[in-house]
Amino acid sequence: DGVLPEAVGRQIEPLMTKDLDAARDLAAALGVPTPLADVVRTQARRTLQLDAEPAPVPAPAKDDVHAYGLHMMDRVYGPGLSTAVQDADDPFSAETVDYLFAQVWGREGLSVRDRRLLTLGVAATVGKPELVQIITHGALVNGELSADQLREAVLHLAVYTGWCKATATHTGVTAAIHAHTAQPPTPQEQK
Template identity: 55%
Template sequence: MSSERGRAMMDQVYGEGFSKSLPAETTPMLEKTVEHLFGEIWSRPGLSVRDRRLLVLGATAALGRADLIRIQVQGALAGGDLTAEQLREAVLHLQYYVGWGNGTQVHNGVEAALHAHDEKEHK
């Protein structure tokens, strides 16, 4: 049950069909990610997906991981959680809290995702 709910939530967070891209062979880490993180934590009613995404963006910004920021932004755009304007505003805001180096990585991840999204929309 948690696996089905987790996969459904992954699709809501990262875009329709995302869960189908998961490997057929599972590992304990992947099982817990699907069943617990998405099936139980992301599925809780206390915060919206958008709220949770903003928290993840903030935490990921502190790590300076453009690759992970890009994944979250792609999900935000696919789900309509945030607009390009809101994402760019978030970059500016985070820049001051996570440091210029990490903020630059946030900017890089956001802009890469926006560019990919625009290209996909225009095909």
């Protein structure tokens, strides 16, 4: 029936996106527009039929602050992150779940994507690539920002945070993009 088995699609996706990214980079270097490659790259998961996720589990009620915080944590950074802290009984972990995720990230008024961009800006001012990588990973997993948009964000932030801190931001963004596409960063990109 033409349906691609999910396991095969998951094996093909990193190779497909790596090759499309390489073709797009070469075309950009040569000044050649690649609208078809751009569309195919943004629709790779859909093309490989990997977007057919199971029906989402409804969010817990907001008055169950801890359960809602765990839900928001997974919504912000991808499924499974909450398992690392769901049974933690220290005050910092509890406040991270109950306050930061349930009451701040879970508020109306700004989307998760908007809050992520603000958080990325703050992380860029700190200059910690590992923090930037975590934030960027969430944007990629959730499909909120493309690799090209994240690269553009690094350039924009460089003007406001300084080139040295932007270098750390670039390192974190590049690492997240490569991890998301299963492609190791080149030594030049790690600089």
